[in-house]
Amino acid sequence: SRRYSIAVIPGDGIGKEVMPEGVRVLEAAARRFGFALDLQWHDFASCDYYLKHGEMMPQDWKARIGKVDALFFGAVGWPDTVPDHVSLWGSLLQFRREYDQYVNLRPVRLMPGVPCPLAGRKPGDIDFWVVRENTEGEYSAVGGHMFPGTEREIVMQETVMTRFGVDRVLRYAFDLASKRERGHLTSATKSNGIAITMPFWDQRVEAIAAEFPGVTHDKYHIDILTAQFVLNPQRFDVVVASNLFGDILSDLGPACTGTIGVAPSGNINPDGTHPSLFEPVHGSAPDIAGKGIANPVGQIWSAAMMLEHLGEAEAAAAIMAAIEAVLSTPAGRTGDLGGSANTRDCGKAIAESI
Ligand code: NAD
Ligand code: IPM
Ligand code: MN
Secondary structure (H helix, E strand, C coil): CCEEEEEEEEECCCHHHHHHHHHHHHHHHHHHHCCEEEEEECCCCCHHHHHHHCCCCCCCHHHHHCCCCEEEEEECCCCCCCCHHHHHHCCHHHHHHHCCCCEEEEEEECCCCCCCCCCCCCCCCCEEEEEEECCCECCCCCEEEECCCCCCCEEEECCECCHHHHHHHHHHHHHHHHCCCCCEEEEEECCCCCCCHHHHHHHHHHHHHCCCCCCEEEEEEHHHHHHHHHHCHHHCCEEEECHHHHHHHHHHHHHCCCCHHHCEEEEECCCCCCCEEEEECCCCCCCCCCCCCCCCHHHHHHHHHHHHHCCCHHHHHHHHHHHHHHHCCHHHCEHHHCCCECHHHHHHHHHHHC
């Protein structure tokens, strides 16, 4: 029988509120489609853990997680108590690097019945994937800080791109595009201003494109690309971007569909040498945490991506259908989408619809 072992890590803030809804829906899908879940909850990778232990995760976190099929993650960060770079480099960014999750896969889709902030857009007009490089680029530990506190203070942080790292994420993105109906890839660049790394990125895009003759491709500088997301979202099918550009595009895209609260992601290790991690795109939202009003759909859609990754395509499709059904009425939607549901109402309605 099919059995999946999953590390469940809620994290901070609304991560702790949306995670139970993600798990509720996972369990509903398991019952309906006849597979078993072995869920191991962890309290580390949170700022509460940091306040108790002086570190975000135990030194032996990898052993404690052990051999799992996937990680299901909420959100981390509580800037009032722990600086964001400490909490994030001590948790999520370690998972991405240590598990070599070099693809961050983030779908952007306007759902039926959901009010769109862009005038005149209907479902189908906004339906694309952001493929974000997830282990190198602008997120680098290479740099220095000299003469702190003096007038001669210097800070430097290098963007690191390796041919190995760029080529593998580009190949993943071109391959994804080759399986899509439109078969189109857009590359985010800034080779006019960032004149060493970005021309290299463009050059690798052309090299990898030659391996995928069935895929058309174009490129935009990141500044005008953000404008095109808003003005002409129908142009996009698969958008591949460096770590930082992909981070920005994957908040902007979902915002164009109504809210970042629905956006999911897969931090994927496509080689299968390590487990992949599934989490909403959003953070811990301290401004609404504790109120029970956060949108749980980003967490629930991430559960669907995780099941798809584990080979449970039917269960994943059922979750997506349930999300669409519930989001199509104002009573099913949370406040960020103009609805009246709270976190639990929305999660329960999706679980029941499965
Ligand atoms: P955020 O995503 O937490 O919140 C941005 C805005 O969107 C807030 O107004 C918030 O209320 C709203 N929002 C986010 N998710 C929502 C949801 N599910 N439903 C309704 N509204 C939602 O971003 P931020 O404020 O920049 O960051 C807060 C903390 O989270 C920081 O510590 C940051 O570093 C961290 N963070 C973590 C992750 C992650 O764990 N992957 C991602 C982004 C930010
Ligand atoms: C995301 C988040 C993280 C990132 C932060 C919290 C480090 O914004 O997952 O998009 O920049 O990757
Ligand atoms: Mn982000």
